[in-house]
Amino acid sequence: MLHATETTAETTWQDYANCLGVDPDLFFPERGASTREAKEVxxxxxxxxxxxxxxxxNGEKFGIWGGMSERERRRIRRARAMARRAAATA
Ligand code: SF4
Structure with missing residues (x-):
């Protein structure tokens, strides 16, 4: 989700966000509410x-980021941590 960032002269990835101008509430649905619309964006x-x-x-705990929910991001973090541990012990 595109969040307020410092204004700089440099172009950042946020400048190309598809959610520019989209209602931010869509990306922070109430618990149990649909994330379908945000993911569609x-x-x-x-x-x-x-x-x-x-x-x-940045350990963002809330909202849809990169098309993924908190739970989906947690899964990725866990999988990456496991992969790092496996690589370290290999
Ligand atoms: S992936 Fe989704 S939340 Fe992230 S910048 Fe693109 S449209 Fe916005």
Missing amino acids: CRGCVVREDCLEFALA
């Missing part, structure tokens, strides 16, 4: 990967 987003990695790197 993300589906056509050219910076989806950047958005997801940003959320993972």
Whole structure:
């Protein structure tokens, strides 16, 4: 989800976000509410990967980022942690 960032002269991935101008509430649905619409916006987003990695790197706990919910991002973090541990012990 595109969140308020500092205004700089540099172009960032946020400038290409598909959710620019879209109601932010869509990306922070109430518990149990549908995430389908937000994910639909993300589906056509050219910076989806950047958005997801940003959320993972910053430990974003809430909202849809890179087309993924909190739970889906947690799963990715867990899988990556397991892969790191497996690589370290290999
Ligand atoms: S992936 Fe989704 S939340 Fe992230 S910038 Fe694109 S449209 Fe916005």
